[in-house]
Amino acid sequence: MKLITIPFFLLTLLFIVETQAATPAQLEWQADYQLAVSFDCERGLLTGTSRIEVKAGETLALDSSGLTITGILLKRQDTTAMEGTFTSGTTIIVDANPKPQELFVSYTYQAGANDQNLITSDAITLLSGWYPKPKRKMHYQLSASLPEGFTAISESETFPLARKGNIVTAALHQPLSSIHFAAARYDTAQITVRNNLRVHTLFFPEDRALANDYLKKARGYIIRYEKEIGPYPYGYYAVVANRNPTGLGMPTFTLLGQAVLRLPFIKDTSLGHEIIHSWFGNSVDVDPSQGNWCEGLTSYLADHAFRTDEGEGAAYRKEAILNYLSYVHETNVIPLSDFIDAGHSQPEALARRAVGYSRGMMLFHELHERLGHAHFMNGLRAFYAQHQHGSATWNDLRLAFAERSHGVDLSQFFTERLQRTDIPAFHAEQIEVLTRPTGNLLTFTLVQETEKPYSLSIPVVVSTPNSTYPFTVTSDKERTEVELQLPERPLAFTLDPDSALLRRLDPPERPAIWSDFLGSERRLAILASRQDEPIFHPLLEILRNNNLQVKYDDEVKNSDLRDADLLLLGLNQQSVRTLFASPSHPKKGFTLDVRRNPLTSQHVAILVSSSSTAETAAVANRLSHYGKYGFLHFSQGRLTEKRIPESKNGVHIVLEEPIFGGATSQLGSFEKIVRELAEKDVIYIGENHTSVSDHLLQLRLIEVLSARIPSLAIGMEMFPATSQQALDEYVLGKGFMTEKDFLKASRYFEVWQYDYRYFREIFSLAKTKKIPVIGLNLERDIVSTVYRTGGTDELSAADRKSLPPERDLDLPGYSDRLLAVHSMHEQGGHGSGIVSGFIQAQAIWDETMAENIVKYLRQHSDRKMVVLAGNGHTRKDSGIPPRVARRMKIDQGVVLNVAADQPTTDIADIADYFFFSSSIKLEELPKMGVMLEEHVKNDQPYVEITDFSPTSKAPEAGLKKGDVLRNIAGFPVSDMVDVRIAMLDMAGAKTVNIQVERKQASSTHHLDFTIDLTPSQPPGQHP
Template identity: 25%
Template sequence: MKARMTIGIAAALLVAALAVAGMTFASESPPTYDLKVAFDIPRSRITGTATVDAQKGAKFSVWRGDLRIVSLTTGGRRVRLDPEQPDPLSLQADGVVLIEFEGIVRGKDVDIIGEDAIVLRDIWYPVVEGTYRYHLTATLPRDFVAVSEADTVKRTETRGQATYSFDLPYPQRDWDGITFVASREWASRSGKYKDIDLAVHVHRRNAERLDEMMRDTQRYVERLEGLLGTYPFKRLVVVENPVPITYSLSMFTYVLLSQRSVAAPSPEDSALNHEIAHEWFGNLVLADDEGGNWAEGLASYFSDHLENERLGRAWERRQRMMNVYQHNVGDRAAFPLSGFTAADDRNARLVGYAKSAIVIHMLRRLVGDEEFLRGIRDFVTANRFRAASWTDIRHSFERATGRDLGWFFNQWVEGVTMPELALQRAAVAAAGDKHELRLTLTQQPPGSLLSVPLTVYFERGGSDVINLQISGERQEFRFLLNEKPVRVVLDENYDVFRRLTPAEVPPMIDTLLTRQRVTLLAPPGEEAKFRALIDAFERNELPMALYGWFEERPRKGSSATAGTRFRSPPWAPAGAPGTRPELRAERAAAAAAQTTGTSLILFGADHPFITALFGRLDLPRGGFTVTVLKHPRSPGDVVAIFTASSKAEVDAGYRELINHPRYSSAAFNAGKLIWYDLRQGQRGISSAVKVER
């Protein structure tokens, strides 16, 4: 995630005329902002002075947040301030502006000045509207290690205090701001790659990860340089966030990794690769949010996606991305890529990260690898330290290819359609010494211009790929082939942004959590153990059927008294007593057969439905586990099996499910992930080829 201030002023600054003008400093020398701060750790206090270049007569706006301005002068003239005046403070500058300020930073979601850690990302200094070149000097106890945006850093010590000097010789927009992170508890490693100074700082408990993280950092930089050109800065620092937030961030010259990312069991579960890609996409080239934030999509594609491509798993990643988008965003919450600014919620994240990366992939397929790299390098070179939009991306690729790509960007950047494709007919007929393949494809809604690969598998082995050009609601295709086809697969590698068919939907935790209809089945001996998880589903108003009885609770806002009544389950024979039945294993298969059209949640490793649906099944081991499988009688649905050794393990682990949406199986001990597995849905839209006379 590209870092930016988490403050309410961002939107106002974004449209401010001075800020917009500041975006054009790529070839000019921006004014300077010199910031000096010191910390009183026991009191969580920051004091400082800001010296800001300003032309005489210029309008000048300052946001204070919770800071107190001690004094403000401009051109040597003291400005009288009204402490009750809301932000921003506005004045006419008479020359250089000097601001003295102080503040207490504790108990905040974003910022903290604590005994062992300092994290400052919000309004921790007076934010001045415009684009500046920043220089920061920070003084704090010498046992702290400090990091901020900088190409060059100097550290000096005197009288138990350390003073850091951070120089950032690049323009930085006001709402992006500069940040500061420091800790007494980091273990550190430093190194060098070419002319780039590298460093890694992690909590001492993760010190064994230092060498691995240093190697991964160098590997990612080397790969990205090969694709995008020289790393844009002189320094790259990777830092474990001392504050336990769940997301990672990229700033000019450093990456702030979440604790979860540092502890990730494998590199692909860490955000490190993605955040390093942001040094090009979001830091070197800035995102112009008014035209849509493209930075997350490009960072995702050039990091996680290409890493999965290297491992031969890119199609699986795209299948999962389309599935999650389809079931979370779909038609209900869709908006165009040009309207994405930040990952304010899950749906926005899926638009800005998942759909955006797939659209970048489709652009690559459209123009070819060579011209794709030429276009992306043109975009990076032409927009260094400028705010660029999707329109700038289009212009770069049009220069690189000599083609008009307006239709592509209108369809995928401005549009919201996620087409649904179907193979209505696949047949073959003899045509002399050749074979005529006959296909009928449909698209709903019609109108999207699509290039869809069709993989043809032959009777004697081998395969071939044909690209089908689709635009209408229903289209017929005929091809003369030298060999007899026996099976065809449409979009086998998920190269087109489209809806998945039920058979393609992968069994994932996210697939389970986004089902419109879910039935929970718990034997009496398991219900109490899983009560917290059952309550969580109830709060989301998901239907719940307990094993042999229904538990009725008042809906949200109802004052009715919660109560439980017992009745026979839907599959029980007529006249069954209205008490808790002991459902025998021989009835389980018949009961399971009636669950088509709904996803199931089964509690307990000995649940009789498991054998009835799947036969013998090996389940993961752990204090709390989940296994999500395709429903064998309803391809678009899933069956989830939860096991637990105790109620305490359920209570510690169930909230972690939402943090691991792409996993098919996962095991936790005391709330910590210890194992996971990934499974896929059917690969592509597959059909046997019928022989016609």
């Protein structure tokens, strides 16, 4: 280190000595950091001198980055010599000395365009990097030479600051890690809170009108927290305006951006949060060695408390939990004990905030619930009294509460919530309602799903028709047996109905919200077209740095849609049509519309539309504040509509489906219902494919409807549109086509496979009355390819082109219902399909049938149609009807046959009319008892007998394994479909004649046999 003498330096020191004259006389402590500054506002320049006491044996390090050091001088107590030292780099270091030392630093600081500081002739704001900053807390005394007409504020005992001429001086008895300074031509106002305590506002003159509300609100908060926590720790409180957009709380004042100040909700939200920081964060400072406890606590005592006052505590906690789930993932999670501050780099800042603020806040709520209100508040008061004007750790907090927890050990509670990175998750199993002489018992097993169980107190609410019964279930192991005594028979119960715990939520508890996309780790933005790019550019710019993949619609494959959170920019694109058919947004303004990605329950899809680049630019950088919403509309930057989607609260378990019924006076006769149905353009009659009574109802309704409607057609799911020629020829033709030929030509058994006898009488009616039958379905292999491969990518270009481009996968309840069916299929071992394939296959199916119905009705404008399809397809909420309605304005009616053993509580969502009928079985067809296999030789299929069932009489008749079936009852047979067609008329038959081909030696013989079809006696049974 180079030591030189600088006479000039002595002059600046005199400045410090002189300004000390303005120090308030009552200071009974000594400042060990004296700072004097003056400003050249024209040039944005600050000139400063620091005098810092260095105690005997102490090393001092000062951060001087961003400053221009003009002189450094170190003075030891035992010598009068003054010597200057210059350092290179950004740190000034004073080595320890056995004697106390004094360090003098003179410097200049140039306010830049890119930092938070501001030095102009209008206003001065100094937040960080404007003086050589020691890395430890110090007692500061700041003197500033002010421009004419400025009022200044800094951390200080009193306000206004002590003043002599144009020099003001600020000092606070509390050691601080940093100080801040603001000065401007403020308009000041004040209000008295109590003896010796006032609140001040320092607003810009144009905001004068806002002062009164801020003063009153701030006074209210201080009175509230003095009552709750203890005396306000400083001599005054001030709300200070800043030209830059800040929201900062420091000892004795808060600095709010002018634009922030003008937001109407700030004084009801952030102001209270900043004021409680006077107690926690400023007076009791965070000792960061165990993490920052303060943001969780202040969020709980301010933001959470204010919403609780409005009766919205549970809603606030739910928002906090959703926020945590949106932003915190396995890859970025930190334990609460590692949270110091959010930092500035997005998106980690959002994940960190979710830990420090949301998880921290939930810890205090859980603690509050455990200890009860009185003990919790007493604990807080003791903590404050003990650590006022000092620093405290999480452990200090725990100890303050532990003394008030009546011997309950809180160390496990704190350790789990501070150290662990997972969060609780649980469900109920083995649920039973038991009737006992003493009343009803609700019993269940509470299962914790985390690798290691948490110690939890879980609120449970049981409901009966007339009341609710609250319980608390404690659990600290993987499985906890729960037994709840109830005076009435329960209907339902809910675990954690008021979001008392930060935990993993069930899908029905999680609405699709914007923050799910903001916090996503797999994001894909899809632009409708290259021309649209400028319109969405401002939004893309903001999102782009956070690993956002951007594609144009024409580059997107179907499989891209299923494993990402989607941002669909512009509605006019195939990706939107594939998932949401034709959604509509307001024509003008900017709309952000959050949906679940229908192809995967893990992801969201955001539909965004904007009428101009200016509309997008006006909202783009503010959108991150609206994470909790599911729908937003802005007009010229102004929020005009916002919606939080509905979701369930708590894990809800229904013990008894609600009983439903209706007035018998409303029951209609068959004739009355038919009269009403005859008015409709399309009448759907849903079916369970193997229920004879459902098909009988179809027959009866077509009989009477065709008598009333001369222009009736029958649309059938059971035939693809490609069968139309066969259908026309068989039903409407001259009668040359036999039933067997029709079944072959229409490929009925290849497409449908259910017994044809269900429809035999309907066809004979159609033939007699010449009612056209229209095939509505698409080719089976298209559906099965989509199902098997998870999407449409594997289809041929021609097949892909044949699909309806607009497919709505987002109808209410559609994907939930299909997911339930899918998981049933998978468990039953039927399927190998991927969820996204199953859902898309179903939608393609429904949309195709809707399109074929509409096509027919457009070509035959005088016609009406009865549609026969499975009762999943005929649902009026999410089946074919809403898809027809999207394409054509017509009157539709849905009829359903309800079997007595199938309670359907949502009947009103499914159908318009329902009938009750008893179930009937199809007459069983006799069996030959032969195992058959279909083979192909020289392109010709043939059917070979491979084995016999134990009761078969075919071997007695002379048949042998290896025989090839050629004819059954006079019907030539070459494949399995032929076998089914041939056997259709066998009901009641005692014998059947068959012909087989058998190879003997080198020649082939044709042999005829007659097989006895009467079942033989099962072994071991009496006649």
